[in-house]
Amino acid sequence: MSAPGDPEVVAAPTEADRDAILAPLVAHNETMVGPTERHTVAIVLRDTDGTIIGGLWGTTGFRWLFVQYLAVPPALKGQGRGRALMLAAEEQARRFGCIGVWLDTFSFQARGFYEKLGYHVVGRINDFPPGETRFFLNKRID
Numbered sequence: 001m002s003a004p005g006d007p008e009v010v011a012a013p014t015e016a017d018r019d020a021i022l023a024p025l026v027a028h029n030e031t032m033v034g035p036t037e038r039h040t041v042a043i044v045l046r047d048t049d050g051t052i053i054g055g056l057w058g059t060t061g062f063r064w065l066f067v068q069y070l071a072v073p074p075a076l077k078g079q080g081r082g083r084a085l086m087l088a089a090e091e092q093a094r095r096f097g098c099i100g101v102w103l104d105t106f107s108f109q110a111r112g113f114y115e116k117l118g119y120h121v122v123g124r125i126n127d128f129p130p131g132e133t134r135f136f137l138n139k140r141i142d
Contacts, residue, residue, distance in 0.1 A: 065093035
């Protein structure tokens with residue numbers, strides 16, 4: 001039998017588990033820098049039937065927007081849709097009072113695309129996944 005405070009692996013974690021794990025971290029962060037407004041940013045691409053076929057998903061915190069997902073279907077690539085999504089996200093970020101945007105991408109994805117939009121590599125993890133690199137980029141928008 002484990003004692004209180006001993007680590008326990010949760011076989012099927014829930015959102016409630018996630019929230020409970022985050023609670024002390026959020027409390028600590030807020031004592032250090034104050035509370036932050038959080039907003040979800042969702043910008044979608046739809047087909048002619050109105051079905052979502054791609055888009056951008058992100059969250060704001062500490063006056064930065066984190067772009068978690070950017071997906072443009074292959075049939076729409078090269079038509080400016082990704083650029084339009086990123087520009088719309090930057091505008092939303094400004095609306096929420098953000099000073100910058102950050103994101104990550106893999107070496108087999110879109111590093112050059114983001115750099116053309118003014119994003120700069122601020123970090124990397126080599127061999128993530130093995131043989132590739134994960135890049136972290138940001139851009140000030142204030």
